[in-house]
Amino acid sequence: MLKKPNIVLLGAGYGGMITAARLSKKVGHDANITLVNKHDYHYQTTWLHEPAAGTLSADRTRMPIDSVLDLNKINFVKDEVVEIKREEKKVVLKQGELEYDYLVVGLGSEAETFGVPGVHEYAYCKWTVNGVREVKEHIEYQFAKYNNLSEKKDELLTFIVAGAGFTGIEFIGELSERVPELCKTYDIPQEKVKMYVIEAAPTALPGFDPELVEYAMNLLESRGVEFKINCPIKEVTEAGVILASGDEIKAETVVWATGVRGSSIIEKSGFEAMRGRIKVEPDLRAPGHEDVFVIGDCALIINEEINRPYPPTAQIAMQMAETCASNIKALMDGGSLQSFTPEIKGTVASLGGKEAIGVVGSKKLFGSTANFMKKMIDNRYLFLLGGPGLVLKRGKNPM
Amino acid sequence: MLKKPNIVLLGAGYGGMITAARLSKKVGHDANITLVNKHDYHYQTTWLHEPAAGTLSADRTRMPIDSVLDLNKINFVKDEVVEIKREEKKVVLKQGELEYDYLVVGLGSEAETFGVPGVHEYAYCKWTVNGVREVKEHIEYQFAKYNNLSEKKDELLTFIVAGAGFTGIEFIGELSERVPELCKTYDIPQEKVKMYVIEAAPTALPGFDPELVEYAMNLLESRGVEFKINCPIKEVTEAGVILASGDEIKAETVVWATGVRGSSIIEKSGFEAMRGRIKVEPDLRAPGHEDVFVIGDCALIINEEINRPYPPTAQIAMQMAETCASNIKALMDGGSLQSFTPEIKGTVASLGGKEAIGVVGSKKLFGSTANFMKKMIDNRYLFLLGGPGLVLKRGKNPM
The missing domain is CATH 3.50.50.60 (FAD/NAD(P)-binding domain)
Known part of the structure; x- marks a missing residue:
């Protein structure tokens, strides 16, 4: 019997959580899947403007990881990533080390200061x-x-x-x-x-x-x-x-809030990167690394239409996660890998109270219609992550 | 027709509020009653440990003065007292002056530092x-x-x-x-x-x-x-x-929280005082002042049994207020003045949650019994100030 491959996922953000959920279904019995995260909870970054201003409890924006993922199929390690040793195929944590056959880097972002002092x-x-x-x-x-x-x-x-x-x-x-x-x-x-x-x-x-x-x-x-x-x-x-x-x-x-850069661990680990973001191959792997996938805010992809990078969003991170999980399964099965293409379904910015603005397809939305859409988007994420049960438990009433 | 006398009350604490409520009934038509307070609300000092720790909203400990007192019978002035000019029978406020025929000083207390720096x-x-x-x-x-x-x-x-x-x-x-x-x-x-x-x-x-x-x-x-x-x-x-x-x-x-002293305005106004407290006559007037009553934390009275001052409490302030209002009416009518004797009905200290300790009469109380008493005491104050309506509106459920 062959040794089961070690799949290590770094970060339990939008990308990491969806990847973990999909992998546990696709290859849960054929691989050792380990998810590493600093906290034992996942949180929805895109909701944080509300608790920041005190209009929603911070607890409403997070959930215990073990309440969403099936920890019979995924090992969860609560620890902080210090460095990725690419040559040794190891991840150094604050309190240990993990060896990987496949690595998914979903370490998220940090504030970009643009060198402004203070x-x-x-x-x-x-x-x-x-x-x-x-x-x-x-x-x-x-x-x-x-x-x-x-x-x-x-x-x-x-x-x-x-x-x-x-x-x-x-x-x-x-x-x-x-x-x-x-x-x-x-x-x-x-x-x-x-x-x-x-x-x-x-x-x-x-x-x-x-x-x-x-x-x-x-x-x-x-x-x-x-x-x-x-x-x-x-x-x-x-x-x-x-x-x-x-x-x-x-x-x-x-x-x-002038924007974000990728994780500083990217640079510390010697990857070639622009402000902590790795320009990934179409299959989401880091250039020159057959076994390292990069998703979410640490992955840089170019919007060919305007020849500029896509902004790092939860929407794209989640879509990358789907592709990433499929490609890992393909690698394990010896199949061929998919190319990733983002599909921007819509973007809504909430403005507090019942107000928002947004674009869905080519349609502009204002006020309560946009606000409704925003809540639908938030709920859709919960649906993708944990099915209808999670929407019921943690969703936002759109009315 | 004789000019109506000016009664000026300084401070809307326990003493000032009860005095104002009683005077408005006893002499409301025969005197100009003016209440001066820094804020347009009264608050219950003895409840403040709860909002301080965040176990009760601060708003639950205060009430708009016009929601309790009948402002058809009492003029309310929102201002800060700067000094009492005893010789001129005037009170200097930050934004004006008031002349009085009778003055009630209920200016409350300040923290006592005992000279500890910082x-x-x-x-x-x-x-x-x-x-x-x-x-x-x-x-x-x-x-x-x-x-x-x-x-x-x-x-x-x-x-x-x-x-x-x-x-x-x-x-x-x-x-x-x-x-x-x-x-x-x-x-x-x-x-x-x-x-x-x-x-x-x-x-x-x-x-x-x-x-x-x-x-x-x-x-x-x-x-x-x-x-x-x-x-x-x-x-x-x-x-x-x-x-x-x-x-x-x-x-x-x-x-x-090492204890309190009387208001510094007492000393600033030239009254003889110990740490901001005036040792009042038995009828609650300041020695040598026929027209100045002092009640609450600014008044010092001696417990003859142990030859030590009574501690400044809400309970005593409220009892002083009853005597003070009666004595002002007696002065206006040419009657004789009562002597004040405190009657300590009980003392309960809450300890958080459902816990408390206390003494009522000679009986010691612990735990939930003491906690029940504490809430009854809090509600009794509301009853004395504003009748059953105020208890219903602002009281604490003792169960």
């Missing part, structure tokens, strides 16, 4: 369950502190979001929706609260239809958000941010 | 709605921050309560009850949380029956609280506290 020291830039819980509590603490100061410091109530991309807009959407309630709870006149979205690029939500962008900006401005577009940040300091113009905006809260 | 800078010592909201959010922020640090700082999860008196014990009771839930929410092993109660005196809860004190300490210790009795604090620093022994305990959270 981001890691003074801005909130971890878009994780731990990270957003800190943002939420920090924000509430500023409101709670304000009335206790004999000299009122208005920078306590100044909130800066760096980056008008998807995450920045979704976060300020939630926060601006919640501010009236926070003001009421803490006896603060609403005009004291200042919210800025600062973007270096010449537009908010780059890549979105201009009509949708305008809808979003108008709506957010009506809730008191001020946009500074075409306005790079030079430095984040303890006191706030310094703009390229030299102007300073004082703020006790800076949320960094 | 209390105001580094400890939480404001036992007000604003103050406890800050404590609560600060505590939650420490939990939220902990897992985001690459090097875990255990002082984030170290909570020091200075003072094992009533407030300190009730607060740590709530906090220790809540810690398991906070640990669960923020993925923190419970053994990481350290709670200290540090007391300079030779016993916790001085004045309480030793059997009750032991019950309380055992219970709190079983929840992880460590008592340091007979252990004065020399200094509060940014890093924690320094004990008289020279030892340091590092903690990001120090709650100062």
Whole structure:
């Protein structure tokens, strides 16, 4: 009898979870499948703007891994990845090592600072369950502190979001929706609260239809958000941010959302990469590595139509996972491998409350229709991961 | 027709509110009654340990003044008292002045630091709605921050309560009850949380029956609280506290609850006072002042049985208010004034959850019986202030 191959999956994000679920069905009896993750829970990164602003419990965005995956077919190791030793076909963990025959790298992303000093020291830039819980509590603490100061410091109530991309807009959407309630709870006149979205690029939500962008900006401005577009940040300091113009905006809260890069473990392990992202082969393998698949935010693929990389999204990560699982089975069976082609079904950005904007196919969506779609997308993911039972248990009521 | 006398009440605490309610009935048509308070709400100081620890919403401990008092009979002025000009029979406010014929000083208390350096800078010592909201959010922020640090700082999860008196014990009771839930929410092993109660005196809860004190300490210790009795604090620093022994305990959270003194406005206005408290005449007037009544935490009265001052409690403040209102009416009518004698009906300290200790008459109470009594006491206050309607609206379900 042949030795069963070791399949090691790194990271339990959108890509890793779907890959694990599919592999456990396809090859669960013919391989040793091991999933490594820092936490014993999976979380939905695309929901995190809600707990960050305090409009949803952080617990609603995560689920114990053993509640979704069949751990009779998958070994789960709670540990942190330190390095991938490609030559030795080993993964070094903080507390051990794993040997692999096939490796799936789904290590996700980190905040991209673009070299701006002070981001890691003074801005909130971890878009994780731990990270957003800190943002939420920090924000509430500023409101709670304000009335206790004999000299009122208005920078306590100044909130800066760096980056008008998807995450920045979704976060300020939630926060601006919640501010009236926070003001009421803490006896603060609403005009004291200042919210800025600062973007270096010449537009908010780059890549979105201009009509949708305008809808979003108008709506957010009506809730008191001020946009500074075409306005790079030079430095984040303890006191706030310094703009390229030299102007300073004082703020006790800076949320960094200028986009992401791939995991730093990619570079540390010697893969050729651009900002932590490996330009993968059509079959999702790392160039020169027959046994290493890369999916999700660590994988770079080019949209040939516009000759630019696809943005790293949950949607693409999940689609990659399906292809990756099929290709591993094909490798084990000696079959031929599929090429991956993303199929963008739609994109919706929520704006807080019942508001959202989006595109599905060629159709633009606004307001409650877009909001409905957003919830359907969130629920569809749960369906893909855990079937109708998981939708019932963890889904969002779209009505 | 004679000019109606001006009755000015300073402070809308337990004493001021009950005085205002009684005066509006007794002399509402024959006097101009004005109540001055910093906020447009009244709050129940004795409930504040709950919102401080996050086990009750701060809003449940306060009520709009106009929802309780009849503002057709009482003028309400939202302002801060700066000074009482006794010779001119005037009160200076931040934004104006008021002349009085009769004055009721119910300005409440401030934290007593006993000269320990650093209390105001580094400890939480404001036992007000604003103050406890800050404590609560600060505590939650420490939990939220902990897992985001690459090097875990255990002082984030170290909570020091200075003072094992009533407030300190009730607060740590709530906090220790809540810690398991906070640990669960923020993925923190419970053994990481350290709670200290540090007391300079030779016993916790001085004045309480030793059997009750032991019950309380055992219970709190079983929840992880460590008592340091007979252990004065020399200094509060940014890093924690320094004990008289020279030892340091590092903690990001120090709650100062070593007792209170009267309002500093008392001394600023030239009254003879001990730590902000005026030793009042038996009829509750300030010595040498026919027209100034002092009630609540600013009034000092001696318990002749033990030749020591009565502790400043809500119970005594409310009883003083009844006498004060009667005596003002007597002064207006030319009648004779009553002497005040406190009647201690009972004292209950809650310990979080369903736990409490107390004395009612000569009977010692423990656990759920004491907890039941505590809620009855809280509800009785609402009844005295606003009748059965207020109990229904704002009361605590004792079951």
